[in-house]
Amino acid sequence: MSEAFTADVAVVGAGVSGLLVASELVRAGRDVVVLERGTRASHADQLAGDASQTPPATAAHNDESPPDTERYPWDYGYAVGGCSLRWSGVAVRLLPADFELRSRYGVGRDWPIGYGELEPFYADAERILGVAGGPGAQTDQPAHPLSPIDRLLAERLAPYVPVPQARPSAERNGRAPCTALARCRLCPSDARWSALHLLDDEQLDGHEGFRLLEATAAARIRVRDDHAAVVEAVRADREHVEVRANEVVLAANAIENAALLLRSDLDDGVAGRNLADHGHRLLHVECDVPTGAGYGASVTTGLSLAWADGPFRAQRAAAVLLPVNAGVELSEVVTAQLAAGVRGAPVREAARWRKEHTLVLDTLYEDLPDPRHRVELSPRRDALGLPLNRITYSWGGSDYVRAAEAQLEQDLGERLADIGGRLVHAAHTALGGHQLGTCFMGAADGVVDAQERHHRIANLWVTGGSSFPAYSAMHPALTIAALALRLGRRLGAV
Numbered sequence: 001m002s003e004a005f006t007a008d009v010a011v012v013g014a015g016v017s018g019l020l021v022a023s024e025l026v027r028a029g030r031d032v033v034v035l036e037r038g039t040r041a042s043h044a045d046q047l048a049g050d051a052s053q054t055p056p057a058t059a060a061h062n063d064e065s066p067p068d069t070e071r072y073p074w075d076y077g078y079a080v081g082g083c084s085l086r087w088s089g090v091a092v093r094l095l096p097a098d099f100e101l102r103s104r105y106g107v108g109r110d111w112p113i114g115y116g117e118l119e120p121f122y123a124d125a126e127r128i129l130g131v132a133g134g135p136g137a138q139t140d141q142p143a144h145p146l147s148p149i150d151r152l153l154a155e156r157l158a159p160y161v162p163v164p165q166a167r168p169s170a171e172r173n174g175r176a177p178c179t180a181l182a183r184c185r186l187c188p189s190d191a192r193w194s195a196l197h198l199l200d201d202e203q204l205d206g207h208e209g210f211r212l213l214e215a216t217a218a219a220r221i222r223v224r225d226d227h228a229a230v231v232e233a234v235r236a237d238r239e240h241v242e243v244r245a246n247e248v249v250l251a252a253n254a255i256e257n258a259a260l261l262l263r264s265d266l267d268d269g270v271a272g273r274n275l276a277d278h279g280h281r282l283l284h285v286e287c288d289v290p291t292g293a294g295y296g297a298s299v300t301t302g303l304s305l306a307w308a309d310g311p312f313r314a315q316r317a318a319a320v321l322l323p324v325n326a327g328v329e330l331s332e333v334v335t336a337q338l339a340a341g342v343r344g345a346p347v348r349e350a351a352r353w354r355k356e357h358t359l360v361l362d363t364l365y366e367d368l369p370d371p372r373h374r375v376e377l378s379p380r381r382d383a384l385g386l387p388l389n390r391i392t393y394s395w396g397g398s399d400y401v402r403a404a405e406a407q408l409e410q411d412l413g414e415r416l417a418d419i420g421g422r423l424v425h426a427a428h429t430a431l432g433g434h435q436l437g438t439c440f441m442g443a444a445d446g447v448v449d450a451q452e453r454h455h456r457i458a459n460l461w462v463t464g465g466s467s468f469p470a471y472s473a474m475h476p477a478l479t480i481a482a483l484a485l486r487l488g489r490r491l492g493a494v
Helices: 016-027 043-049 101-105 115-129 148-153 196-201 254-263 330-339 345-357 399-415 477-492
Strands: 002-012 032-035 160-162 210-213 216-223 228-235 240-250 279-286 302-304 319-323 358-365 374-381 387-392 422-429 460-462
Touching: 002 016, 002 210, 002 254, 016 032, 016 196, 016 477, 032 216, 032 240, 115 477, 148 302, 148 319, 216 254, 240 254, 240 477, 254 374, 254 387, 279 399, 319 399, 330 345, 345 358, 358 399, 399 422
Parallel strands: 002 032, 002 240, 032 210, 240 460
Antiparallel strands: 160 302, 216 228, 228 240, 279 358, 279 422, 302 319, 319 358, 374 387
16 A cells, blocks of 8 residues: 655655755745655654654664674764754855865865855855854854863964854844753754754745655655656555655765665666765863863854865865863763772862863864765665665775874874873764765766756756765865755756
8 A cells, every 4th residue: 555645846854955955945836745764853852752863663773884894883863853953063164175175186076066156055054054153154143252272272273263053142033042061962952953943944834835754764766767756665664655746856864865876776886985974083182271171152162274274185184173162071080080999089189180181172084085985785674675775984094084183183282382282082983973975966977966966867856965075174064054955946946
């Protein structure tokens, strides 16, 4: 038994990309059906359940690693709101050079569009997301003030700027300002923007031109005469759903967009290749002077661009650095002291000194596209009968990234020498949250063209992080939002 729907546009995925595309189409008078594997939970329900998603069978993680390899910790969720339910809120633009990596530095791949093409969409995305501004941000929300840590580091790690972030610095649209409680994964005050706000702010809920199909997993696209005719889907009870539409937009994450193309026999030898993630490397730097840790208007308020761009990118990766205002976790210090047999007042003194004298620095690195990092279909199947997504990926093996890590850590010692800065701990952390590149834009060699249209199927579009041709060191969320607005307005004008 199957249920059938018709629409002007079918959108797969109800995260940032999918709901931004849908909101633009509905505003243009188009009928839209959005298919989402997960379900919707209000912010209050998320807090009550201490989870950003409810796990119906359709939303179970469905990736595996090749046999005899270690699983990479991909961090994603299937839910209405997508990964915006669990992001940090950092909403930075890419740099102009990030679009021209090959032509400027002879490595990687250029985007088929430049910074100027996305600039007006960046500005609109900042307005919609309520970004508290920083350099280049066009928003009525002032940036969060720099923290004591930022003021300590600003001249030493110049150029140093406020972080644009989708966390209000004052009440906006009924959303409370950031409480700076360092609990962003599930924001206690709903200050951090999520795609759920589009359902209310953009009045999608209840609009006659908008239908959201929850707990409905897109299984494949049925193609007829090089035309995407039907999106076939399945629900948790194995009931089949069909959506017939004039245009189809894939707006899920880079893993699922690629897998859906592969399940639809739309490989062309490129789909699923060049999967990328941002590598976070967390640094602990002890200083001879107090750092000011524990104070700030938000979790992070400053951003060092000292390693973000330059001719060095021909040999090593770009990087950005964000100090964590909360500083070290006292529980980690106390546990280490107790494990070493220390008790009583010395434990308290060690914890106090470490808290006051340790910088916690989050560093992020770009990497070059690598076709060996890829999504394929497994012979094994999930509970819905769909092939598992087999992912080949490893982090930390690239000479390009390792050279950047070594240079940044050497430079830190020199730049912070006057305050006695010394690196005492470094570890990869927060891996798997930025899935990029599997359906990249390319003039001829990509999966989609410069407009994010599939090269062979004229009414099939792929947006989101999967369409990135190169990755930059910058957080991708604002660029994902800008691309979605650009695509939604293009389709709305057709």
